[in-house]
Amino acid sequence: MVKKDALLEYLRKYPGWHTSQELAVMLGVSNRTVKTYVQQLKQEGCEIVSGTKGYSLHNTDMLHDHEKNCVPRTSKERVNFIINFFVKNSSAVNLYDLSEKLFVSESAILQDFKKVQSKIKPFGLELQRNGDFWSLVGNESQKRHLLSSLIYSESAGSFNNQDIIQKNFPQIDVDKLKKIILEESSKENIYLNTFDVNNILLHFVIAIDRINQGHEINNGSVDFDFKNNKLGLQIVDRVADEFNIQFSVLDRYELALIIQGALNNKADFAENISSETRALVMDLIDYVWKNYEINLDIASFKKFFSMHLDRLITRSRQQKSNYNPIAKNIKFYSPTIYECAVIIAHRITTKAKIRIDDNEIAYIAMHVGNAIAEQISDRQKLAVAIMIPKYYNNAAVLSNKLQGLEASYINIKDIIYDPNQIKKLGNKIDLLISVDSDYVDSKISTVSISQFLLANDIQALNVAITTKQHQIKKDHFQEKLLRFFDSKNFVVSDDLKTIDQVFELVTNNFVQQGVVDESFINLLFQRESMSSTAFGRVAIPHSLNMSAKKSSGFIIINSHGIKWSGGNEVFLIIALAIDPNNKQLFREVFDELSNVVTDINNVTKLINCKNYSEFIVKLVDLL
Structure with a gap:
């Protein structure tokens, strides 16, 4: 997609105001270039409003009306139009006729042809020229693909x-x-x-x-x-x-x-799963548990994933792949689950000797996500104690109500009837629910509600749960960051422009610090070959296996951009090296980091940090 078109699409997809710096980071261009794009789009009839808050797209109905018009306007639209035009026309197409049809110059069409060539080449197709006439060369099956x-x-x-x-x-x-x-x-x-x-x-x-x-x-x-x-x-x-x-x-x-x-749910399909697939599924479950302490030994996962894996192996050996329309969304919005899928995909490729692309990895992530979502939720639950005056079975009634309403967020660990009993709770309680009392504990977060659990009680409880969860997450995150990152592993430089330079710098420094050995750079590229570690404008490179001598991180900022794998350009790199004893640390740090950096506004703020301390404070603050 041409970057000017990408700007228009972004403004349309996310209504509201966007600063020029945010847009510059999103596009990978300078602030001045953003202003140039905006002016060009305005000249083309797009109602983009400029103000102190940045830019906002108004009257998006005009854009929808434009889509209904048969004449494409942007370069991206023209390229897709030209491809469809060639596929539908068996005879050669005249360059000048096409130029008149699309109301653009011949030189613009020739530039579009170059983009068409790059899009059709992976399908075994090509444009061939004979004077002013152009033809699409390839077989029918290729054209349909x-x-x-x-x-x-x-x-x-x-x-x-x-x-x-x-x-x-x-x-x-x-x-x-x-x-x-x-x-x-x-x-x-x-x-x-x-x-x-x-x-x-x-x-x-x-x-x-x-x-x-x-x-x-x-x-x-x-x-x-x-x-x-x-x-x-x-x-x-x-x-x-x-x-x-x-x-x-x-x-x-x-x-x-x-x-x-x-077909994925025929009654006898599970019985026809190959012995190779059955053995591989059990190997994967064991592998993921030993290396990442994630439990996939769940009946529903084994059943449906076995069926999926059997078909995946067959497809791959036939050199076919299933397109996944939400692959990018899964990777962007569920990075931890996607990362687990990458690990599984790598194990499958090694064992079954097949290739797996991003589309197939995303399907694996869907199976993994369904299996581990509950485990992730359980780890985030708050340990709660209820303090309530003893009267018949009122404590049991309230406890049952709370479990029904807030089961996804709390685990009720104890019920007490007097403030003097709080001491016995020790440090194992995150939140104290004080019922029909104004009591507030100085050491434990406390929320007061009535035993009838009315609407205002539920609201107060939800606020208290959310606030406490966020505070715990921030405290834990800061503690882990300080354990993981060091000021000597923080670099702000415009000289690092490629992924090769980054991996070489990170590996050399880690080797000198006794974090990894020289093979670490190969492990980074191995992980990158499975699926790019870039999330928007940030990359979090790491190895597939946790084989470091000790855990450490490395932060690199280049506000002018670094060329990354998968055709990405990133401004912030957070490289991770993990030792075998810190599996849980990796998951937690990776999860929180990815949650922060998938927001382009957060990235904009982070790449403006000038030193290590400012970066860590800002990172925690953005969580």
Whole structure:
């Protein structure tokens, strides 16, 4: 995406005021460049308001109206338009005709062609020139994969992209197609999740649209198992009948294979899981526990993850991958869970000898997240004591009510009836709930409520719980930061411009300090090869295995940006080295750090820090 377009998209996605520095950090450009982009967008008709608070986009309805216009305006829109135009036109396209159609100069179209070339190259396609005429060269299967990728990118970040599919193919009844898929699956007692349904829908509408335009898949071969693809063929044949369309033999088999690959809850599917997959799942559970003390030995996880892993291995060995429209969101908003998924993915690649991309890692994260969310929640619960005057069973009644309302946030450790009993609680209580009393303890956070637990009582309790949780988190975070980071490992420099320079500096310093050995740099690159450690404009590099001699961290700031893996540019690097005895420390520090730095406003404040002390104070304050 062109950075000017990215600026417009950001202002549109996040209504309100944004400072020029925040926008500069988000885009990876200077404040002056942000002002230039704003002026250009204003000249193009975008109502961006400037003020003392920064910039804000007004009248976003105009943008939605623009989207309905068939003529693209931005470079990104033109590139996608050109790709679709070439795919739909079998004959060569004249450069000057396309220039007139899009109301831009020939030189602008030629620049767009360069971007088109880079987008279509991964699909085995290319633009070829013959004088003023250009053609898209490649087979039908490659063109369909390209189309699906464009639509997937349009739906990125969305759970349900059915509306986007319908918008792109208005002539096809997507609801009717979905009904056929779900009805046929239901007959076989098979459950398809949202991702599966949308994936199947997209492949069907592309196939139907292309066949209606006279484009069939007639090249290549398919290794087809009729016995295990019965449902897939049933759905394909019913679609062919109700949509009055003739699928070629290869089209029919390809669609049936896509359907079969999405099945994840057939009654006998678990019984057909390979012995390789079963053994690998148990190995992963053991590996994650030994190395990270995360318990995945849960029946539901083993059942559903085994089915997912079996299909993942099959897909990978067939050099296929499932697109995950919320992969970036999972990585950005649930970094700890995503990191656990990366560790699992690396173990799978080592054991099964396959490659796993970010889309597949995100699916693993969804399984892991469901399994460990409750464990994470339990660690964050407050230990609570209730002090209540003894009268019949009023203590038990209130305790049951509290457990029902606040079970996700508190563990009731004790019930006492007199302030003199507080001493016996020791230091094991985070919050004292004082019932029908004005008593406030000087050493324990206290909240006063009535035994009837009215609306104002619940409100007061929620405020007290939130305040105490935040205070505990900040206190623990500061303590861990001071244990983890040292002033000598804090660098502000514009000279460090690449990931290689950063890893070399960090490794050399850690080696001199006796933190790691020389192989640490290879471990950093190994982790980076699985999935970029960048979160927005911040990177938190570390090794996959906790093999450091002692735990330490290294902070680097470059306000002009550092080129990172995955095409990212970051301004802040927080490198971590962890020894085997600090597994819990890593999870806690990584979790809190990522929670802070995923907010671009926090990053803006942190990269303005001039020294170690200022940085640590600011980091804790931002939690």
